[in-house]
Amino acid sequence: MLWVPAAGTVLLASYLGLWPVPIAPVSWEAPSAPGYVGAHAANSKLAGVQRIDLHGEVGPEHVVAGPDGRLYTGLKSGKIVRMQPDGSGQQVFAATGGRPLGMAFAADGSLVVADAIKGLLAIAPDGQVSPLGDGQARFLNAVAIAASGKIYVTESSTRFTPARNGGTVEAAMLDVMEQSATGRVLEYDPATRVLREVARGFSLANGIALSGDEASLFVSESGRYRVWKIALDADRLDVGQPSAQAQILFDNLPGYPDNLTRAPDGTLWLGFGGQRNDLDKMARKPFMRSMVLRIPRFLWAKPKPYGHVMAFSEDGKVIDDLQDPGGASPLTTGATVGAGRLYIHNADGGALGWIAQPPQ
Template identity: 30%
Template sequence: MPVSNNPPLSRGPPLALALKITVFALLAAAVVVYKLDPFDPAALPAEELSGEPASVAACNGRVLQAADRIGVGELAAAEDFAYDSELGLVYTGDGDGWLKRVRLNDSTVEKWAFTGGRPLGVALGADGDVFIADADKGLLKASKEGVVEVLTEEDDGVKFRLTDGVDVGEDGTVYFTDASSKYAFHSFIFDFFEGRPYGRFLSYNPTTKETKLLVGDLHFGNGVVVAPTQDFVIFCETPLRRCRKYYISGDRKGSVEKFVENLPGTPDNIRYDGDGHYWIGLSTEMTGSSSYWHIALKYPVLRKIMAIMEKYGQRPNLEKNGGVVAVNLEGEQVAWYYDYKWTLVTAGIKIGNHLYSGSLALPGILRLDLDKFPATAAGCPWSKSHDL
């Protein structure tokens, strides 16, 4: 058979060229998707994002290794807590629409009141009633018998889309937040991505049944707690890492001032322990200008990319080091309990010598013995002796 001197026919471009063509095509497609997507994020207030997290005096960064969990299998995603010291139980909302009661002596979990929505913030009233900020249904009240009624669903014709935090004053006034007037609970992440102030802080008078807007234009208004002095209410804004005071009596009535800012993470619910400290759930860490979320919040273009990725289920998990921070009456951060794999932490409450905490990412309620596993200066990430 004669041998051909012709070179073999090419079977296509070399592999390197094929890869370049593929990458170019993917980039071109990504640019087209970005340009065509109507999502339009806004710039967040630069002055609110510039502050570095304040150093906390003591930390425990190994919470998951030391704590136990109660109610696993019966609580899928415990949210806020309301503690009834007389009955020795806590109320918490779960993702299945039930307000549940957890007995602390034996960790028994009971389905108590069904809202049919997504109960988030909870607060105990003077007569044993429980007030519920239900993300889907609005501000609710459950009687001592577990009968649920809707108190208010809107203000000035604007419906609540994500009723979030709640607390009750000694005079019976209910204070609560609507985190977003645009996004519902299942899509709350897009409120963060968009960066516009859709949140509200409101009050409800059970006698007159009046709903009143107290502070508008909040960036995801979240946790609420009435001060033990009953002269102001604290409300938190999640992406801005701060909680502020709203005065409800005295010469400063109706005014707003800072309480705590530059938190080491994004705040959710806030609770007072009756012993000089507020406890704030931090859904994810934001401890420096190099953290992913800190960078994303500063640049709208990055938040649009993240929003597009979220729509297609491709956004990477950026949440880490969630936890609970204790703040004294002067707004000073005194102790931070966290863990690298502990994320989407919603609340913390100190009862006796234990810290109880809920999370949207971990089932059950986390319980940490604060005497056995205290926060220490050496446990803080900025400590030279801290083992990362």
Template identity: 30%
Template sequence: MKLNDLTKDSLSQRLTAYQTWSKTCTSFITNIWSCSPSSTNPFSMPLLFFSRRFLIFSTIIPFIASITLYRLDTFDPSHLPADALVYSTTSIPPLVNDQLLTGAEFIGVGLLNKPEDIAYDRDSGLIYTGCIDGWVKRVKALESCHDSVVEDWVNTGGRPLGLAFGLHGEVIVADAYKGLLNISDDGRKTELLTDEAEGVRFKLTDAVAVGDNGVLYFTDASYKYDYSQASFDFLEGKPHGRLMSFNPTTRTTRVLLKDLYFANGISMSPDQTHLIFCETPVRRCSKYYINEERVEVFIQGLPGYPDNIRYDGDGHYWIAIPKGVTTLWKLSMRYPLLRKVTAMVAKWGFNLMFAEDAGVLQVDLDGNPIAFYHDHKISHLTTGVKIGKYLYCGSLLHSRILRLDLLKYPAQKSL
């Protein structure tokens, strides 16, 4: 992220002034501190106490003030909606498997570089996934994970995230940098469908779903921050996301909803009447009724921050949760100043918002929680797709797909 010229100049001036002031204070404090408490000088003890106070007022307070005044380009953290700060247990299901890694198998270890989303082609039995190196890869998952085959299929030249199949076998890709793409079923042709709406370019095309009528529904997580800056969108706490549609017949792009908080995963309902989409920072999934153009909450107060959502064809949605709710996240979401500090540190390559306790939440068609598969030892699970008896999970961190046998390792009633 670049600082604009005005911010660079003002920041440089503040830093120069602060450094000069600090050197002066340090020199003065060193001289004063050299006065020993055992000195015969009657002024030594008062000076020692004075020096400690002076240290606080001359260094610590200016440091806190500098945090308050510091600007990261146009980064300006805001207060989140009140309901996003409510942490209840209403979304905790009756069935839980809190040791997801126990019994987990791994597919394509070292061959799948951060496979964010998964799409399954029932006809060919192939799994498609998008990796951070730009490749859309195909995986033939066999009974033994070690025997599974990974194929480099098509490279988009960007960062493929959400995947879905079109009506004619084509693969629709939500590419974070490129926009909405169409890859022919033979992989020989990649076409850009759309990369802007209402004069605003997509910054982070995230997820896509296809209706039975061929219309494509997709999310642009943020019109302000791109994929490499996604954490700043979380931390800023402002609604930069959009839900949109693309009609392949008319070649038109429509904005269905604006002002969404990091619009993420999306799934079409089995009756084709509505979409379910996720807003990550506010831990909420909502329904968008296509014909009525209205919105209602599907599930909120999730046990973590949702990413992709997938329908399994059997009456259930599976919501991936890359990270659970931690004390640090709670505090940061409540106080914009803490998010500002975190963003400052993140700019220099340090991540204070450690992700942990990732999992996948199974809910019914009404949003009622059924089962939760998670583990405190894992993070950044970004999608959960049920294929037969297995749950397949993608990741933004790991170089493999996780697979869990749901029959061998089921979620059970909590004690």
């Protein structure tokens, strides 16, 4: 009977080593995680966040203040809900049929949405949804609009999409596990309807914001713990190659940088969609990353929820850093300043968080 456990061992080894997985991992050099030190020293400034209930809806991943003084947020259901700053008067403004992520208001009053499934959309003040561009870009994540009317968006990955790969969280996880760095920054000109590649080579391109003079773009790269400053006029720039048009503003951050927003005073806010984990130890071990995907998900170690957002200036100075190490925060993805409050975005909670706006 000794052949039974031996055969089982062989089958298990074959499964862990040979079963097909959707990624083709690339070896890369991950920096050693710094932990919560210096400007990111552990604190509890984000503990005790107030909650605006969303009445059964989940995932206010991004929040934007509208010209009408109301808040707008996209949800997992595909709905975009608007409300008063105190959370009252909630109503469905529009439904995209996808997963709305980043949003920004254009000069004509339309809401431009980076929908991870439906692509780039414009929503008229009456809630009518219209596609922008040719619909080829997928897994769009964040959006910023210049005074010229040109729209800048991040395409998190050209390898994995929420439509094909089980949703935004799964597609993002696969992209970070693979590390093929296919994320891009794109420019869409509504006047000419031309889509242009500004930069490429990001490992999960995520948040985006314009500089005050609109000469640069700030871009968060989740998969490699960085925030970039990219020249607005860059064209097909590969950030994997040295260039005067690309500067790493923050490197080796303690978590996965996510949404970027600009406050009325020009301060930039960044959310962290989770802490660093053992993935760094597998950076130079592509085979091991493939093997991990063959292990049933219920056996994966679940990281403790850790709320974290930070504010910084355009020259890369950390102005404030707010954390909730207590494990009560949903997956914090960003922060929006408005009406004397700091609204905390999240990807998986049933409420929109807020705290009184911290003094700068």
